[in-house]
Amino acid sequence: MTEINDNLAKLPLDSWHRSRGGRMVPFAGYEMPVQFEGIMAEHLWVREHAGLFDVSHMGQLLFHGPDIDRALETLLPGDLLALNDGRLRYSMLLAEDGGIIDDLMATRRGEHFYLVVNGATKHGDIEQFEKRLPRTIVMDHMREQALLALQGPEAVVVLDTVVPGVSELSFMQAGLFHWNGRPLWISRSGYTGEDGFEISVAGRDVETLADALTADERVKPIGLGARDSLRLEAGLPLYGHDLDGTTTPIMAGLNFAIGKRRRAEGGFAGSLRIMAELDNGSALKRVGLMVEGRQPVREGALILDAEGSEIGRITSGGHSPSLGRPIAMGYVASDRAETGTVLTIEQRGKLFQATVAPMPFVPHRYHRKQGATA
Amino acid sequence: MSLYFTKDHEWIRVDGDVATVGISNHAQEALGDIVFAEVPDAGKSLSKGDDAAVVESVKAASDVYAPVGGEVIEGNSALADDPSLINRDPEGEGWFFKLRLANTNELDGLMDEAAYREWVKTL
Numbered sequence: 001m002t003e004i005n006d007n008l009a010k011l012p013l014d015s016w017h018r019s020r021g022g023r024m025v026p027f028a029g030y031e032m033p034v035q036f037e038g039i040m041a042e043h044l045w046v047r048e049h050a051g052l053f054d055v056s057h058m059g060q061l062l063f064h065g066p067d068i069d070r071a072l073e074t075l076l077p078g079d080l081l082a083l084n085d086g087r088l089r090y091s092m093l094l095a096e097d098g099g100i101i102d103d104l105m106a107t108r109r110g111e112h113f114y115l116v117v118n119g120a121t122k123h124g125d126i127e128q129f130e131k132r133l134p135r136t137i138v139m140d141h142m143r144e145q146a147l148l149a150l151q152g153p154e155a156v157v158v159l160d161t162v163v164p165g166v167s168e169l170s171f172m173q174a175g176l177f178h179w180n181g182r183p184l185w186i187s188r189s190g191y192t193g194e195d196g197f198e199i200s201v202a203g204r205d206v207e208t209l210a211d212a213l214t215a216d217e218r219v220k221p222i223g224l225g226a227r228d229s230l231r232l233e234a235g236l237p238l239y240g241h242d243l244d245g246t247t248t249p250i251m252a253g254l255n256f257a258i259g260k261r262r263r264a265e266g267g268f269a270g271s272l273r274i275m276a277e278l279d280n281g282s283a284l285k286r287v288g289l290m291v292e293g294r295q296p297v298r299e300g301a302l303i304l305d306a307e308g309s310e311i312g313r314i315t316s317g318g319h320s321p322s323l324g325r326p327i328a329m330g331y332v333a334s335d336r337a338e339t340g341t342v343l344t345i346e347q348r349g350k351l352f353q354a355t356v357a358p359m360p361f362v363p364h365r366y367h368r369k370q371g372a373t374a
Numbered sequence: 375m376s377l378y379f380t381k382d383h384e385w386i387r388v389d390g391d392v393a394t395v396g397i398s399n400h401a402q403e404a405l406g407d408i409v410f411a412e413v414p415d416a417g418k419s420l421s422k423g424d425d426a427a428v429v430e431s432v433k434a435a436s437d438v439y440a441p442v443g444g445e446v447i448e449g450n451s452a453l454a455d456d457p458s459l460i461n462r463d464p465e466g467e468g469w470f471f472k473l474r475l476a477n478t479n480e481l482d483g484l485m486d487e488a489a490y491r492e493w494v495k496t497l
Contacts, residue, residue, distance in 0.1 A: 038407055040407040040432060298435065326409075
């Protein structure tokens, strides 16, 4: 069993998780609940009802200053100039060689930009922003803010009861709401493939809000384990596993996150390499894999071609509770990345057969309004 | 018939020179939802400490070691189709394999049930 290290930080909801039977494990420098009643049950609950995730370990950064959108565009490949107020976009913090330092959500919030970055990488990201943005840009790490995600098909009904009006948001839209006189910054977004919301709330208020949300019997607390299996089914990459400093947005198949204007103009970190990869393709590509049999293949397993030569590696893999079978993600040589390609995987001396499959493995069910774009 | 436990959370039920091996209720709880189990085939010879079986939960893969040596008489074929048997009845229907004990002295030093249940409380 894992010993909990004394150096780990505690989330604002730490005792709330424990009192609900959360099994705490070290993650991203925090003690976090990996599961409550069980990963499988929690996973399926989110696909059918609504699950509450504590993602307060993630970094919430608020930027302002002259031409903040242009300043961020030097490091992020997304079209931020075209991003309307109260809209968010999936993007990446890029290194000068085009490698991904982190993936993130960026929201235009009046005069500010609000970024949510991964917990394990937030301190490194902050250093990057401090070093690489002009001195006229001010960055506030909102340490006092907690972050909750309410995800699943019933999330909208539940949250609209507690915070009337949130049902008006469409996917990738956000706004300021009030609940018992307390401000909540709520976006219609998430990382499960389901409709849902992410709620930035003051740490001192998060327990009362979590109580109010879980008072509804359609909501259960969900741990990191199900968060991982849900995002894997949704085909969403996890930083540190499916993305890292050696992967570019094109290798990762995240071309959609590079704005059309940005492709034409360039001018972002790594743009020469990334634009060349857009034109000519990258050597490796991230693919989804349906694995034969029942045994999951995990991160680190080798992907082989018909001759037994290594052509890539598994970066995430596990049992899909919704499909009842093992699924995986990995990188392969681009000429083997086509849907339907049969590949061999080697794990601990054992061979598995897998077929390249389109992602998501389980269809997304985001709430997009007609005519609205993300 | 006597029941023994190891510090790796395996149980061994001994009847004559036949030992049935599985993982304890504590082990299945710690693993969580089990999605795959691979047990040894009849005829396989195992020494104490050998990798004998594999069990995978949604989270991770774990090896099950042979707590005692001997020749495998039977692997539990029911686990291939329904690995969640291990979660539902870990110390009964969810057994992993049976072997013919090579050396009953290897049972010495294993915990009996009362000692194991007490020890688990201290973890």
